[in-house]
Amino acid sequence: MRVVGLSLLIIGLGLNTLGAQAQDSAQICVRLYEDRGERGVLDAGDPFITRDVGVNLANAEGIIIETALIDDAPTGSSGRVCFARLPAGQYTVSVVSAAYEPTTDSVFVTSVGGSAVPVVFDVGMERLMVELPPPTPALGTLTPAELRFAVERVFVAGIGSAVVVAVMLTLGIILYVLFLRPKPQPVPPRNPYAPPRPPLRPDTGTMPPVTPAPMRPITGSMPPVPPRPDTGQTPPVSPSSDDGPERP
DSSP: OHHHHHHHHHHHHHHHHHHHHHHTOEEEEEEEEEOTTOSSSOOTTOOBOOSSOEEEEEOTTSOEEEEEETTTOTTGGGTEEEEEEEOSEEEEEEEEOSSEEESSOOEEEEEEOSOOSOEEEEEEEEEOOOOOOOOOOOGGGOOHHHHHHHHHHHHHHHHHHHHHHHHHHHHHHHHIIIIISOOOOOOOOOOTTSOOOOOOOOOOSSOOOOOOOOOOOOOSSOOOOOOOOOOSSOOOOOOOGGGOSOOO
8 A cells, every 4th residue: 555655646746747847848939030022921032030139028017037139049040039948827029129120010928838839929120221321422523513503502601601700800809999909098297387308319329529628728837917006005995785874
């Protein structure tokens, strides 16, 4: 009996293990192709996309649980991105890319159970074209109309530049006159009673000649003084007006 019970227990554990493995064996795959015909259907001439595309996998609550790039996927050479060993439940698959634009649905909601058969979604995409500016033609390859248009543009640009320069120059002169020009210093009034100033002589750069004064000849002797006669009287003194009134 013990042997039979132990055997039944082992068999039950094995069945539970197989059931758990079956529940975690679900798989979701996305197959990417370049929809050159823009028909939304995988045609025979449409190549698979092997780079520049990412796939996000979210659970039933909308939380992203896995992210994969086609560049790094093991099955990326065949245009597939797969998420394996998924528990049973509901999932949302979304395809994102900066180099391609989807031509079909790129978001899918699916539920998986314990089946080992993968759920595959085909997503068609077309490459985004980057518009480059047209090359500037050489001057010798311009038509007469294009050459005339180019000359008119240059002429208009020259007139606009001249107007701008004239306006800036006028504004600069106005600002200088109003704010930057130095103010003249006031001249003090002249004293009318001041003597006139002598006229300035022109500077000739030479010294004026000096005329020497005439010198008297030196004789070496004094001129004779004639003697006065002695009369024995005192010469009269004439009265002066400063001495006061005359005495009687």
